[in-house]
Structures are given as C-alpha cells and as structure tokens.
Amino acid sequence: MDELLENIATCIEFGKINTGSPFPPDMRGKKGADEYTREALDAGINPHTVLTRGLMVGMDKVGKKFRENKVFVPQVLMSAKAMNTAMEHLMPFFYSGDISAKGTFIIGTVFGDLHDIGKNLVAMMLKGNGWNVIDLGMDVATDTFLKTLEGHPGAVVGLSALLTTTMANMHQIVERIKEKKPQTIVAIGGAPVTQDFCDKIGADIYSPDPQGLLEDLDNKLFAR
Amino acid sequence: MTKKQLFDSLVRGEQQHTTPFSPILMHFAARHIGKTYGAFASDHNVLVEANIKAMEDFDMDMVSLISDPYREASAFGAEIEFRDEEVPRCLTQVIKKAEEIEKLVIPDVYTSKRTLDRIQGAEAYSRILKGKVPVIGWIEGPLAEACNLMGITEMLMHLMMDEQSSEMLLDKCLEMGKSFAKAQIDAGCHIIGMGDAVCSQIDSVTYDRFVRERHTEIIQHIHDLGGLVKLHVCGNITHLLPSLKGINADIVDIDWQVDLDNARKKLGPGTILCGNINPVVIQDKSAEEVYALSKDLVEKQKGQRYILSGGCEVTVNTPAENLLAMRKASR
Incomplete structure (x- = not known):
C-alpha cells in the first residue's frame, strides 16, 4: 500500500x-x-x-x-x-460521500482582469489539497461572487489580480462581501498584491504563493 | 545636447550629469491628455501625442510605442476588443490545437491594421521629433507571443509535452518579431523594446532550452539593422540573470522584485539597467517618499549605465507630482 x-x-x-x-x-x-x-x-x-x-x-x-x-x-x-x-x-x-472536501472555495480574477495563470495555479492546488473549487473564471463581477456565495454558504472566496489597476477592484468586492456575509473568509493574491494592501481593504488572507494560502486556510479553519 | 545625444553618450558609457529618466507610460499617458486607453492603443496619433506630451511635461528622456501585447496576435488573426479604460482584450485563441501551428502563416506587418498602426506611430515620432529623442519601438518576445496565440497555460504545458511543435511555434513568433522590429527601425525607431514577461514564470533550464537562443538571434538581428534592444521581462528574473548575460540586450528592465545590485553584478557594467521602483509605491506614496527612493537609486547607480524608471508600467492613478519627483531626483 x-x-x-x-x-x-x-x-x-x-x-x-x-x-x-x-x-x-x-x-x-x-x-x-x-x-x-x-x-x-x-x-x-x-x-x-x-x-x-x-x-x-x-x-x-x-x-x-x-x-x-x-x-x-x-x-x-x-x-x-x-x-x-x-x-x-x-x-x-x-x-x-466516502470522501468529503475540506470546504468550498470560490475563485476568480476580479472584474477588468484577464490574467488567469495565477488563479489557475491556486485553483489546481486547492483541488489537490482536498477543496471543492468553484472557478468563476476571469473578469468576474462583484455580483457573481455574491450570487455564488449565496448558493454555497460558508465558502471561502479567493480574488486574483495581476495588474495594479485591477487590484483596486478587489477593494469593492471585499467590501460588498463583508457587508453581505461578514463571516466569509476572503483571500487575495496576485503579483502587485501585498499584505499591506490586504490589511487596507479588509481581506483576511494574503499569500504570495499558493502553498502559503493552503497553510493559512488550514490555520484559519482550525482556529475557528 | 539633444536627448538622443545624451542617450548615445550613456550607451558609450560616458559620465552622465543627469541620470536618464524613462518610465513606461501607457494608460497614464492617455489619461494625461484626456484620452482613453482604448484610443491610445488603437490610434497611433493618440499614442504619439500622449507620449510626447508626457515627455515634455515630465522631462522624460525617451518616447515609446508600447501599448498592449496584442499587435502581433491581431496580425496573426486574433480579434481584439478595445475598451475605454482597460487594457485591450484578445478575444480569440489563434492556436487551439498543436496541428494548427504548422499552418500558421507569418503575417505581413504592413498590411495588418494593428502592426501598421505601430509602424505609423514610429513614422510620426520621426517626423515630429526629428531624431532628437530616442524612440523605442516594441515587439513581443517569442514566448510571450506564443502564449498570446495559444493561451499562457496551454503554451507553458505544451513546452513540457511537445517540444517539436513548441519549437515550430516559437520560430514563427521569432520571425514575426524580427520582421516587426525591422519595420519599426526602418520607420525611425532607435531602440526596440522586446516584451517577454512570461519568461519570469519559467525556470532557467526551460528558458535556456526554448528561449535564450531565440532572444540572442532577435537581438543580433536588431543590432545588424542598427538598432538597440531593451528587454522587458517584468516580475522576478533573479533566476534568469546568468542566462540573460550573454544575449547582448543593450538595456534590461529590472522589476522591483529584483535586487538592482545583484542584476548589475550578474549582467555586468556594459548593460544599461532600467528600473526599479515598485509601481504601487510610485502610485501610493507621497512625492517626498518617491523622491527619496528615486534619489537613493540614482546615487547608488551613479557612474554606471542606468535609467531611472518604475519596475514596470506606471499606473494610471499615479499622481503627476510623483513622476515629477522622480525626474527631480534624477537630476
């Protein structure tokens, strides 16, 4: 074996x-x-x-x-x-039901951003780590994140952006999610994103690499 | 002395009284003259007007033809959508299956609308600036272009799975790049920027295996035509620096994730380094802070071949005062 x-x-x-x-x-x-x-x-x-x-x-x-x-x-x-x-x-x-997922993770690049390589990597590694991943693709509107979250209560939301310009759109999405579902864990990532920015916009997790996200998720969920 | 003469003296390695200043501007430049990014990317008249105005207002030392990565992809047949305040979108995956690579025809840069538009931009710069300001043309590097045609995920996996057809696609992208570079040099460009950003995402073995020789070939081609080359691979290229040393790029853009001193050590004194303040920092910090960061870089690079710039494109929301602070620091 x-x-x-x-x-x-x-x-x-x-x-x-x-x-x-x-x-x-x-x-x-x-x-x-x-x-x-x-x-x-x-x-x-x-x-x-x-x-x-x-x-x-x-x-x-x-x-x-x-x-x-x-x-x-x-x-x-x-x-x-x-x-x-x-x-x-x-x-x-x-x-x-013989295997249960660790949880559901809703992921997408924020509206205006068409760069999906980082998002794809994270989605793949989450799947490999036992998560049920709902990949909304690229250029995802705030309402689409919210609507998907409605159908999957307790899901974690992951936002990806490669451009400094589209990174700013994360703020609006995080704000709306926290307003509607304050308990939702929101993770952000992408080349221009930093821990400072994460703190500034009220997101819960930032990691420069997918592995860090997996570890942070385990820590966050374990702490709950 | 004209800006072109100053640049030539930098290339020759002569003592500079002022550090050259040449940030990458696109959306910012468009907004600066009250135009949209869509207009900037689709009409060379807007692009040239925006860049010249920015050059004048911020006393920049070069102008460029950079806009978005899809000029060549459009010539290969991709449909491009322009949006007012966003980077143009590539709506078509030109290569969906490996079998299509063989049939891919290298387009004529003079008959495709978007490549011709850039060539016309080079001609317009020549007419207006009369050779007094260095003009940077732009091409996609072979791997970046292959990713534009096939999709980045698909192409990076294709490199691992099918070397032969990957080589074929890269060769076609290489030929396209050479032809587009020649047209821009013929139209008056002094330097050709080659954007191959995706290279920061591959390991040095893969770079050496698939890209390095092609970079060397295209750079030699541009040199033979009398032009210089500015290599732009944004992101962390620390692992590629030893490989980049021998490709003979004249200018190498260094993004903020890379230690500039290490880049200097690896690339040697003959390479002009360009960078490397984080664009988010240029956007978010005060003019005083941006000045201090810029001054620090300028002082450290004094006496070396160096151009002050952001690590990558200056963002549209960057305050004009911050660019002025960079210029001030470089004097």
Missing part, C-alpha cells in the same frame, strides 16, 4: 500524468498518477487515504518547491494536470 501511495505522490510531484505522457523526460514510458491511482483503488485502499497520503502529499511537495523557486509555473501546471487526472478516479467517492 505504502509503495503505491508513494508512487502517486511522486508522479504528482514530478508531473507524470500517465504512461503515454512524455513529461518528465526521465520518467518516459513509466506509469503515471493515472495508473497508480486506479491501481490503489483496485487494491482496496481507502479513497480518502489515496487523497491524503497520495495526491495531497505530492501537491504539498510541489507547492513547497514552487515557493522556494525550485520549480516554476510549467512544472506546477504539469503536477496539477497529473493531480487532476488522478482526481478523476476519486470523484465518484466525493459524490457518494
């Missing part, structure tokens, strides 16, 4: 999707997260164990490497792709 879980974690850490995937070159022709996850479930390993000791371990490692500039966006995207492929096998267990 341990070996299979380790293999899943390794494949996700290094972005190995399946046997046919040419990446990474030194794992060419070998099995990937896809096959190992299927094998683990077929071997009777509990789906929750596959998630927490396989997928999440792999994503945690890549998240830390990303934070330390040991890997960059392309490698993280490949890890996320491997994770998503493995997750496909686990989805039925989410639906049946």
